[in-house]
Amino acid sequence: MSLSRKRRKELTRLRKSADELWSHQQEVLERANAIAREVGRQAGVLTREEVVPRVRDRYDNILRPRVQATQELAEGVRHQVVDKVLPGLGTAIGTVMSVGDVARDARVRAAINRVRFQKPVVIEKKGLGAGSYLAIGVGLAAAVGVAYAVWQTFRADDELWVAEDEPAAATSVED
Template sequence: MSLTRKRKKELKRLRSGAEDLWTQQQEVLANANALAAEARKQAAYYTREEIAPRVRDGYDTYVRPAAETAKSTASRYAGAARERVVGDVIPAVGTAVGTALSVVDHARAARAAAFSGDFSKAAKQLTKKPTPKKSGPGAGGVVAIVVGIVAAVGVLYAVWQTFRADDELWVADEEPTTPASSSAPASGAEL
């Protein structure tokens, strides 16, 4: 397949244009990488100078006092907490384990009765319901929940401060004015 001189010239011009475009794209990518590196550096400065102090202040203002209060309360009520664990928690856990084992025993007895053919006995075994003891969180549980909520709020505040839109942070470059645009009167100025 032979090409005419005109086609060869057009292909050569097209190849030259493509190479020029490729060179320009490489320059654009190099400039974009330099800009991204500068943006990373500025973001690190901003984090170090603005965000870290705010997080520290939030921690010192909200989390540390709550943790110290919880610590002092826990140390004050350590003996009471031990008695509470020994008197309430351990028996509640034992009751729950006993109830679970009782349910398993009833299920085994009902299955054995069903296999032996005594379905009325199996139905009685399945309808027996143990009544578990209900207990709520104690003082330690409430303090732990409050400390967790305060810590979560502090973290969420720090994240919000990090990602919120800050219009004063970025300053747009002024666009250069051309002589034609600066000398042309505005459309409403002639009235």
């Protein structure tokens, strides 16, 4: 294939323009990469200087006291349950069992049989008094408080736990 001299010059000019364009694109890409590296470095510096101290401060001032208060509350509830409720339950169960033993006793059965033949005495019973309602309310409030404390203690709060130490790689980033 033979090309005219005019066509060869045009092709040569086009090749030079393409080579020049290619070199300009390479320069632009190099500058974009350099800018991206600088942005990454500045983001790391900003994170170390601004974000990490703020997060640490919020954790120390807001989250940690609440977690400690919840732990103290749970410990108090555990103390109340172990030291007061469980012994009371044990006493109540023991009392019920001893009442069952007493009911099986022959002397008690004989006394009950004697009472059956007597005319029953009817005592007029009045409704619940204010003290009964107050006792029921206090009992319900205590049960709700214990249930809430147990729920707070055992629920999964994975997002609340933040590692106290930063990884070594995050602190050794250099400028």
